[in-house]
Amino acid sequence: MNTNRVAVVEKILTANDQVALHNRTLLDEHSILSINIMASPGAGKTSFILETIKFLALDLRIGVVEGDTAPVTIDADKIIAAGMPAVQINTGGDCHLDAMMLQAGLKQLPLDQIDILIVENVGNLVCPAAFNLGTHLNLLIASVPEGDDKPYKYPAIYRGLEVLIINKTDLLPYIRFNMDFFRQGVEMLNPGVATFPVSCVTGEGLPAWTNWLRSRSAVLKK
């Protein structure tokens, strides 16, 4: 019996990354700007999506893929009630969406009738960071009540972002949240990342965010 060592040097999630690439190609073919929304549970993902739809619904069509660990359709029902196509993906207990799950979700959406795709990932700051979905933008919603130390505690998720939303800014007067300390952590991990402080209660910051998104969508359609 011979024993020898074989060099492999392959990224562990390479299979996921390949499917992510397929997803991106499909989305590009349909000129759909796609956003992977990540956050901890309770950061306000669904409210933020509903507010975003309100601002864009006049001239843009938005499709939503909802990821959840359990077979509940509460979030998808809210999106459908807002007049937009939505599919719910039950991850079967998994703590994140992966590229294969998004691929399955895309098959259920009318891609020819969508301008912007929003993917609501499972509420979690650890696992979703590792799984590339193939979307154009990775977006994290950090909410004020979670505290200002999250970039320091969950660096991986902040590394891969294109957009950072700071939600629930209406609570800033009531909560000890050092914005400078928070932003310093973000700056270390992801300098210059597009950042939008918003409140889904007062509407503050939502016009700036949706105008930015609208212009990104227009660029993709050219």
Next chain:
Amino acid sequence: MHELSVSESILDIASRHAVQAGASRVTDVHLVIGRLSSFVDDSIQFYWDFLSENTICAGAVLHFERVPARLLCLNCQHEYTLDAQLEPCPACHSPQIKVLTGEEFRVDSIEIQKEGPTA
């Protein structure tokens, strides 16, 4: 946690390379995991043992090479290693830093056994 899907991916990669190399079994799998990359702890061996049963990788031992997070300060060029939580440059306190290492997440190599040549 996502140890299960990570274990599945490692099994796919190790099995594919083992078959390509003409192995009869895999005895060891060497992983390189950076401190800043996705969290994977030693409990992954548990999932691995379960998943690899009745495969070419059955009984293989996972080895973890943990790569420390090395940061370079872009302001004063000081290089430092993170021991605990993320922190600005300890020399000049600048947050302008570059991550040098710590984001690795790969299967580096496998150790395999081949049946000896039959006469």
